[in-house]
Amino acid sequence: MVKQALVSRHIVLTNNIHSNKPVYGIILIEDEIIFDIVIIDTDIGISSVIDKYQDWNPENLENFYISPGIIDLNTRLEWETYTELTKAAISGGVTFSLIESGYYMDPAPTGEMFCDIGKVATLEISTMETIPFLNEQGYLAVKGYLFPPYMAVQCIPSNLLPVLQEVEKTPLTFFIDPNLPDPRMLHSVSPYRLRPLKDRLTDTHESSSFSGAFPDLIEDEEEDDESPQLPKLQSRKSVANDLRKRSSPLYKDERSNSDEYTMTTNRKTSELVLDIDEIKEVDEQFSNLMSKKIRKSNTNTIFDDLDKRIKESQMSIQNLSHAEFETYKEAGVTHFISPIGLNPNPMNFPNSPMSDTSSVDISYPTSPKPSILQRRKIAGSLSLVIKPTITSKENLYCYHMANYSQTWEHAGITKLLEALKKSNCRVHVCNISAASSLNKIRQAKEWCKRLTCEIPASHLTFSSMTIPENDTRFKCYPPIRNQANTNLLWDLLKMKGIDAITSGHAAVCNDFKIIKGNFRKAVNGFPAIGFSLQAVWTTLNGPVSSHAQLEHYIVRLAKWLSLYPAEILNISSTRGSISKGKYADLIVWNPYEKFLVTEEYSPYPQMSPFFGTELYGKICRVYLRGNIAYSQGKFKARGRHVLRISQ
Incomplete structure (x- = not known):
């Protein structure tokens, strides 16, 4: 002893x-x-x-601070060994990792292990009858996809109720990826997702391109009979297009003889895209439009305010505007070439800052501005010569994210919640990133007490607007969304709308990540295990200045990273907190010491988005079941497979 x-x-x-x-x-x-x-x-x-x-x-x-060892619920084994994965894990304070077999690669479970691991079994239509067997074999969870993430991974039956009822008979937790993508949009954002891996490297004939922006319609929430109704097909894009059309000089010319129309705007510039004032105007108009659907009432709780802010974020056209701006910002110079006898600017376009006025031949005599009918009759009355500077959409993250619709998540979550009305299965939702999706789950917890969800630490740390062009390291599943969404994720986390923080780890080799900076060809996933504690803690250190409040968040971090994951996995009797009778899984660290991420124990360290960054929270030592497994860069292989029957 x-x-x-x-x-x-x-x-x-x-x-x-x-x-x-x-x-x-x-x-x-x-x-x-x-x-x-x-x-x-x-x-x-x-x-x-x-x-x-x-x-x-x-x-x-x-x-030093002593925190409970981290339990990571979302890691995937791809181009690495158990030894490499667990070594990276223990160095970052992860003492237990739930590992899913890889989509693309599935290495044999051999070699030394530095943290404890448990296995999650992937369910498919053909393996539904094996759920009791998986429980007997000691699996800690089963996972199902509503849509296959890769050609080698199949989905579960569309009728979820029998699946839930079968899992409910066991102590297993049912992990579900609820994404239900639109096939056309899926091809737009990731055309190689359901094709052999080698196609990403060899296929040179993929000619389709990203869509310019969101195609989705605004979802109608359930309303009572007193709520005013609006046309259900009204979308953000239609509002933006309507504004752009009404504010164009051509529209003014065509409507100038109508008594019902009066042009009140005097545009100073003429752009092919919405400028910042137009973006604000569209957002304002759309907000006013949508506000008619929302019954006015006093906000009684912080959750009412949260619901309102999440709803408003869905109305934003920030992503659409950014994608559209990237489409046209380098379209080149537009030259207006007119024949003799016509005004070189017959449509009365205001001069644009991007126009090259020196290219317009103003030596020709001018005549009164012809009507639109006359211009149509005169061949070649106006020639637009555009000299584009080609920028590939495939290399911009904004297109990847803009086409990866949050409605894919909503559809699956709605389907899941319908089935849960008839089941009491322990269900954990993973692989979603939209605040509106996670808020649906938060609201459902009022009647579904065994429903939980997670968010990767990277999605609390980064936003789409900060990801550089060509940086395909950041292509992950689910996608990192915009800053407004990241802010709302933090609100949900602090207000107990999100239960756990995970790494979402999937180490992808360099060849399949850096494919000429093409987001459509790059494989989803990046090495992230071992940085969840430090990344989230560093982000918290920005807006929180009070030492007392920071100390409070250190305790909450232990809940998000350790306590709640143990409860989700149904292993809280032995792990998840510093408590009498539990394993001595401990992290000894200094939360106020900075360190530079210059070394990572993944075989592909440069693929990590944290590589080369400074983080707070240097880990000095990690205990695994009472034994030192990591200390100042030195390791001791003490990990083992954990089966439920051995708990």
């Missing part, structure tokens, strides 16, 4: 009803198990505590 003890002034307890901050105490460890946690009065010196518990061989870690 081996006894040891760790003394710290910053022990992170998630079950302490007396404090929401780290506490001063000593952790007593007997073999692999936490024997007890003793909270100590702050007036008592460290030396006195060490003397009192001398029989436990105490170690003084008073200036």
